[in-house]
Amino acid sequence: MTPHIxxxxxxxxxxxxxxxxxxxxxxxxxxxxxxPQGSALHVPTYLVxxxxxxxxxxxxxxxxxxxxxxxxxxxxxxxxxFALGGYAMGMYLMRQIGSRGVYGNPVxxxxxxxxxxxxxxxxxxxxxxxxxAALMVLLVPGLLAFCFGWLAFRSRVTGVYLSIITQAxxxxxxxxxxxxxxxxxxxNGLTDFKDILGFNVQAEGTRCALFLLSCLALIIxxxxxxxVVSSKLGKVLIAVRDAESRTRFLGYRVESYKLFVFTLSAxxxxxxxxxxxxxxxxxxxxxxxxxxxxxxxxWVAVGGxxxxxxxxxxxxxxxxxxxxxxxxxxxxxxLFMLGALFILVTLLLPKGIVGTFNSWRENQRSTxxxxxxxxxAREDGVRAPKMAE
Amino acid sequence: MFANCLDRLRALLLxxxxxxxxxxxxxxxxxxxxxxxxxNDEFSDTEAAIGEVASSGNxxxxxxxxxxxxxxxxxxxxxxxxxxxxxxGSIIDAATGAxxxxxxxxxxxxxxxxxxxxxxEAALGGLTLLSPDPAKRLAAAQSxxxxxxxxxxxxxxxxxxxxxxxxxxxxxxxxxxxxxxxKSDATDSDKLDAIAVVKSRGDxxxxxxxxxxxxxxxxxxxxxxASAISSIQSNLAMWSMVQNAWYGLSLGSVLLLAAIGLAxxxxxxxxxxxxxxxxxxLGAYTTFVVQEVIRARYPGLFxxxxxxxxxxxxxxxxxVGVVIERTIIRFLYGRPLETLLATWGLSLVLQQAVRTxxxxxxxxxxxPSWMSGAFDLGQITITYNRLWILCFTLAVFAxxxxxxxxxxxxxxxxxxxxxxxxxxxxxxxxxRVDALTFGLGSGIAGIAGVALSQIDNVSPNLGQxxxxxxxxxxxxxGVGNLxxxxxxxxxxxxxxxFLEPVAGAVLGKIAILVLIILFIxxxxxxxxxxxxxxxxx
Numbered sequence: 028m029t030p031h032i033x034x035x036x037x038x039x040x041x042x043x044x045x046x047x048x049x050x051x052x053x054x055x056x057x058x059x060x061x062x063p064q065g066s067a068l069h070v071p072t073y074l075v076x077x078x079x080x081x082x083x084x085x086x087x088x089x090x091x092x093x094x095x096x097x098x099x100x101x102x103x104x105x106x107x108x109f110a111l112g113g114y115a116m117g118m119y120l121m122r123q124i125g126s127r128g129v130y131g132n133p134v135x136x137x138x139x140x141x142x143x144x145x146x147x148x149x150x151x152x153x154x155x156x157x158x159x160a161a162l163m164v165l166l167v168p169g170l171l172a173f174c175f176g177w178l179a180f181r182s183r184v185t186g187v188y189l190s191i192i193t194q195a196x197x198x199x200x201x202x203x204x205x206x207x208x209x210x211x212x213x214x215n216g217l218t219d220f221k222d223i224l225g226f227n228v229q230a231e232g233t234r235c236a237l238f239l240l241s242c243l244a245l246i247i248x249x250x251x252x253x254x255v256v257s258s259k260l261g262k263v264l265i266a267v268r269d270a271e272s273r274t275r276f277l278g279y280r281v282e283s284y285k286l287f288v289f290t291l292s293a294x295x296x297x298x299x300x301x302x303x304x305x306x307x308x309x310x311x312x313x314x315x316x317x318x319x320x321x322x323x324x325x326w327v328a329v330g331g332x333x334x335x336x337x338x339x340x341x342x343x344x345x346x347x348x349x350x351x352x353x354x355x356x357x358x359x360x361x362l363f364m365l366g367a368l369f370i371l372v373t374l375l376l377p378k379g380i381v382g383t384f385n386s387w388r389e390n391q392r393s394t395x396x397x398x399x400x401x402x403x404a405r406e407d408g409v410r411a412p413k414m415a416e
Numbered sequence: 417m418f419a420n421c422l423d424r425l426r427a428l429l430l431x432x433x434x435x436x437x438x439x440x441x442x443x444x445x446x447x448x449x450x451x452x453x454x455x456n457d458e459f460s461d462t463e464a465a466i467g468e469v470a471s472s473g474n475x476x477x478x479x480x481x482x483x484x485x486x487x488x489x490x491x492x493x494x495x496x497x498x499x500x501x502x503x504x505g506s507i508i509d510a511a512t513g514a515x516x517x518x519x520x521x522x523x524x525x526x527x528x529x530x531x532x533x534x535x536x537e538a539a540l541g542g543l544t545l546l547s548p549d550p551a552k553r554l555a556a557a558q559s560x561x562x563x564x565x566x567x568x569x570x571x572x573x574x575x576x577x578x579x580x581x582x583x584x585x586x587x588x589x590x591x592x593x594x595x596x597x598x599k600s601d602a603t604d605s606d607k608l609d610a611i612a613v614v615k616s617r618g619d620x621x622x623x624x625x626x627x628x629x630x631x632x633x634x635x636x637x638x639x640x641x642a643s644a645i646s647s648i649q650s651n652l653a654m655w656s657m658v659q660n661a662w663y664g665l666s667l668g669s670v671l672l673l674a675a676i677g678l679a680x681x682x683x684x685x686x687x688x689x690x691x692x693x694x695x696x697x698l699g700a701y702t703t704f705v706v707q708e709v710i711r712a713r714y715p716g717l718f719x720x721x722x723x724x725x726x727x728x729x730x731x732x733x734x735x736v737g738v739v740i741e742r743t744i745i746r747f748l749y750g751r752p753l754e755t756l757l758a759t760w761g762l763s764l765v766l767q768q769a770v771r772t773x774x775x776x777x778x779x780x781x782x783x784p785s786w787m788s789g790a791f792d793l794g795q796i797t798i799t800y801n802r803l804w805i806l807c808f809t810l811a812v813f814a815x816x817x818x819x820x821x822x823x824x825x826x827x828x829x830x831x832x833x834x835x836x837x838x839x840x841x842x843x844x845x846x847x848r849v850d851a852l853t854f855g856l857g858s859g860i861a862g863i864a865g866v867a868l869s870q871i872d873n874v875s876p877n878l879g880q881x882x883x884x885x886x887x888x889x890x891x892x893x894g895v896g897n898l899x900x901x902x903x904x905x906x907x908x909x910x911x912x913x914f915l916e917p918v919a920g921a922v923l924g925k926i927a928i929l930v931l932i933i934l935f936i937x938x939x940x941x942x943x944x945x946x947x948x949x950x951x952x953x
Contacts (some may be wrong), residue, residue: 178937
C-alpha cells in the first residue's frame, strides 16, 4: 500500500511545483512590466534576469537528477552539455550582431576579425538562422552524449570511473575552447549580444519573455522527466540504479536504457544553457570548468536525489545562497560554506531536503510499522552502485 | 650587456698585464706601422689595421681593439699618432704604451661603420682566444666557430698549439675547421678534413655552418658537406627524440609523484579522494613555511630545507588525512559517489583555508643550491631539479612498495583491502588500518608537494591542476596496482611530450585525454587490471 501513498503524495508535490513555477513565470514579468518603478511589488529587471538564471540552473539540475537520481549515473561533466547548448545559442546571437560589432564586419564576429580571419569557418554556417541554432542546441549536446555514452556504457564503464571520465571530457573541452584558433572566441568567449529574433536582448520586455520561456521550459522538462520516471522505462532505470547486473541478467539491455536517458538528459542541459546565455549575456570557456559540473551535482544532492522537485529546489536554494553571500561582507567565506555544504549534505542529509521531508511525512502517516521504514528506504534509496572490490 | 662588456674589458686588461711580461720589443717596428694606419681615416685602412694589430700578438693589441669598439681610440691625422683613452680617463700612446698628458687638439675618434664593427667583434673574439680564463677561451672559440673570420686563423692556430684543456682544444679545432671551410684558397683535402671535424661536432650550429657553405664549392667538398648535413640532421633528430624522452620521463615522474598517493587511497582503498590535490598543496606550503623559518632564523641551513620539509610535509598531510578519514570518509565507505562529493567539498574548504592564511598569490619557494643549475649530456641539457625529482619519485615508489611488502602495517593493509571481514576475524583492527592507510596516501601526497614546489607555482590552486591528471594516471594504469601507476604515469608523460611538438601543448593534452577516454572503453579496468572473480555489485 505504501508505494501507492507515496506516488500520490509525490503527485501532489508535482502539481504544486508546476503551479508555483507557472505562477512565478507569469507574476514576475507582470510585476516588472506593469507596476511602476517605485512600487513595493515592482521586480527590477536585473532580478528578472537573475531569477531567469536560477530557472536555467533548475533545468540543468533536473537533467542531472534524471540520470543520477533515477539511473545512478553520476555525470561530473554535465556542465559541458549546458555550455555546448549555450555556445550554440551564443553563435546565433553573435551572427545577429551583424555589422554593429566594433569592427563593423557584416559576417565575421569581432574576435575573428581581430584574429585576421578572412572567412567564416564552416561550423559557423547556418547559425544565422534561429531554427538551425535551436536544432543545434539539442543536437550538439545530444550527439556528444550519445557517442560518449555509447562508448562508455557498452564497455560497462560504471560508477566512479564514469564520473571521472565525464570530468575528463569537460576538462578536455575546457582546454579546447580556451584556444583562440578553435574558433569560438578563446577565453573571452562570445558576448556583446544585441538581438534575439529581432528583439533587443537588454530590453525589459525581452528579459521578461525569456524568463517566461525559461519557466515554461522548466515545466516541460519536469513533466517530461515525470513521464519518463513513472513509466515502465523509469522502473527499469531504477532497477539499473539499484542492481545493474541483476537487471542485465533479467534480460534488459541496460546500456540502451542508460544511453537513452543520458542523451535525453544532455539535451535538457543543452536547452538550459541556450536559455541561460541570452539572459546572462555571455558564454565563455569557464562554463566548462569541472568545478561547475560538480557544483550542479551538489544542488541535486541538497534538494534531494531522485525527487525531481528537490533537484529544481536545490538549484534555486543553493544559487540564491551563493548570490546572497558572495555579494555581501561574507564573500570570503562562501567557499567554506559551499565546501561544508558538500560535506554536511552527504554525511547528514543523504536524501536531501525533499527526500528527508518525504520520509518524515511517511513516518508520520504510518507510525510504528517497521516494514514501511524498510520499503521507504528502498523507494527513496539513494544507494549508488558499489565499486568493484 | 654593459656590465658584460666591462667584464670582458677587465679580463682583457688583466691578460694584457700578464702578457706584457713576455712582450717582445722587437715587434715594435711593423706594429707601429700597423697602428699608424688607424690615423688615415679610411675604412679600408682601418680594417687592415685591425687585422694586423689583432694578429700581431702585441700586448697592446687588445686594449687598442676594445678602445676602438668603445670609441675611445683617437688618431691625430697630422702626426699619424694614435691614442687610447683608458676607461679611467688617462691617455696612452697606442703604438708604444707610453703615457700621454693630453690628446692633441686635432685628434679625432677613429670612425667605424657596421661592417667594421663586425670585424672588431671578431678580432676581439680572436684576442680572447688567448685569455687565461678557460671559460672565456671556450666562449671565444665558439664565437669564432660561428663567425669563421678568416683573419683569425693565425691566432686560432696559435691558441690551438698552446691549449692544454681537452674540451677547449676540441673547440679550437672546430673553430679552425670552420675558418678553413670558408677560406677561399684552402685546398680540397683541408676542406674535407674540416667537414669531418664539423660533422663530428654534430649540433645545430654545425648544421647552420654547413648549410651556409653555399653551392660554389668543388664537387667533392659539396658532396662531403651534403652527406655531413644529412648525418648531422639524423643525429639531431635522434637527440631530439632523446630530449623528448627525457622531458617525458620528467613529466612522468611528476605525474607519478602526484598520483602515487592516490594509488593508495583510490587504488588500494577504493576511496575517491578529490581533496588529494589539496594534500599535495599542503606539502608545498609546508615547504614554504620551513623555508621562511630557515630564512629568518638559520640561513645557513637553507640547502637542507627540503630534507627538513619532506618528513614535516609527510606528517602534516598525513595527520590531516587521518583526521579526514576519521571524521568524514569512514562514514561513507561503500558509497563512492558520496565520498567524491564530500571530498570535493573538503578540497574547497582546504583551498579557501590556505587562501585565507597565506593569501591568494603565488608563494616563493627557493631551490637549494644542489637543485639549481644544469648539465649537458650530448646535445641535451638536463636540469638538476628535474633529475632530482625523478630520482626522488623512484625512491618514494620503491620505499612504498617495500613498505607494503615487508612491514606489518603493509601486510595488514593488504589483508584489509583483500578481505575486510576475514582480516577483522584474524584480529586486525580494520578501522585503525583504514585510518593509517589513508594517512599514508595523504602523507605521500604531502611529500609530492615538497618536490612539486620546486618546479611549480605554490598557490592555493596547486592541487587542482594535478587532480584530473592523477586520476587519469591511476585509472589508466589500473586501479589497485602500484606498478600499473608507475607504467601509467611514464607512458602518459612520454606520450604527452612526443605529441606536444606535433600537436602543440594544449592539443596534445586534449589528445591524451581523448585517448585515455577511448582506452577506458577498451579496458575499463586499466592497463593492469586486478584479476579475480569480483564483479561489480
